[in-house]
Amino acid sequence: MQSHSRCLSISIHTLDCKTIARRLCKSAGTASFVRVHLKPEILGSRTRQLATGNGKRLKVWHAKMVPAKETVLRMSSSSIPTLLYFIYATACIGESSGEIKKDEKLYPENFTRILDRLLDGYDNRLRPGFGGAVTEVKTDIYVTSFGPVSDVEMEYTMDVFFRQTWVDKRLKYDGPIEILRLNNMMVTKVWTPDTFFRNGKKSISHNMTAPNKLFRIMQNGTILYTMRLTIRAECPMKLVDFPMDGHACPLKFGSYAYPKSEMIYTWTKGPERSVEVPKESSSLVQYDLVGQTVSSGTVKSITGEYVVMTVHFHLRRKMGYFMIQTYIPCIMTVILSQVSFWINKESVPARTVFGMYP
Known part of the structure; x- marks a missing residue:
């Protein structure tokens, strides 16, 4: 009796590795072929989770999928681990030096650990x-x-x-x-x-x-x-x-x-x-x-x-300061005090003014 192959289509809208692995492994147990849709809106995310399923220790290490457009893969369910490896390898190879620097952003938690x-x-x-x-x-x-x-x-x-x-x-x-x-x-x-x-x-x-x-x-x-x-x-x-x-x-x-x-x-x-x-x-x-x-x-x-x-x-x-503040006033006082001796002795008011000034 001829067996009919069953094909299951799934879409992945997230970069949560645990979710990816669970869906892929679940599909592996129910279908011969799996069509995987990788959506472009999941760009730029980076995961830090491990995933397991169906007794197979499937692991995804910091997978970073960077599709230019929606990607469709039709593959045998036995090739699911290969898909996960392909996702990881593509992410590693595709990272440029600029992306590496971006990954090393100055996160506060990094410096908290340093301190x-x-x-x-x-x-x-x-x-x-x-x-x-x-x-x-x-x-x-x-x-x-x-x-x-x-x-x-x-x-x-x-x-x-x-x-x-x-x-x-x-x-x-x-x-x-x-x-x-x-x-x-x-x-x-x-x-x-x-x-x-x-x-x-x-x-x-x-x-x-x-x-x-x-x-x-x-x-x-x-x-x-x-x-x-x-x-x-x-x-x-x-x-x-x-x-x-x-x-x-x-x-x-x-x-x-x-x-x-x-x-x-x-x-x-x-x-x-x-x-x-x-x-x-x-x-x-x-x-x-x-x-x-x-x-x-x-x-x-x-x-x-x-x-x-x-x-x-x-x-x-500063000599200029003290010439103005000290020397010149003292010299003028002495000169004015001598003027009274040159005034007519009968000019008592004038002599009194100059005599009182010093």
Whole structure:
């Protein structure tokens, strides 16, 4: 007796691998041939599911079907596993470099996993290279506002961006982005240098509208940490040459707890370019800011020897200001006080006016 072959037509409107496999395997048990319609509206999806059916372990690994138009396949039910393999192979071969990059989109969950992995087992109480190499912290300063300068209090104030860079190999990572740009919340979870200003009277870290801090992690473990600070520091002055004097106001900073055997400081861009003071940042009334010089040294104490970085801001007093404010008024007062002696002694009212003026 002749057997009649039965052909079943099915349409696939989804890229859910589980659904595809279930329908194909179900068809395999009821028909000799299966006509499969692949609809073009399922473009661009990507699945992450495994599927089984009819006792056959059919698996689809991230199948991505990219038909230009609706595709019709007529095939034997025994060839269903081959169809699934064909779908997978076509997707893999058809992916271009642009599609691969698209697949590596900057999904937030990817970076959440990177950060969680970086902080897993991380101890922010220990400096990088603890027990081994010395930690090198590179620094540079950008001055946004310099002044005022007080002769009475012998101090000066300035607004700066204070940048520090170091390498923490514990924070190395592999990922689709070279730099992780993070906010200030990450600062509290990793080790940061305990830098302080040795001659500072008062320093303010700005927190409006949020803490003014920049934190970045590079793939090789390099850390960039920037803060916006307002610093009021002492400036020793010798006023014996007033008002033709000049002063060098220092800014000294270094580590509070780590001696030079554990942590050192260097200038990021070298001594010449690591401290930037734009001309528009200084508008002092009594002084001209003529330049700045940097240096580094060490200071010894009973707890160890520490690296100290120093910036000297060179000030020169404005003669024009004091000529107008001090010299010319004094000269005019002396001259006017002598005029009364040249007035006729009988002109009492006039002599009285000039006599009372001084």
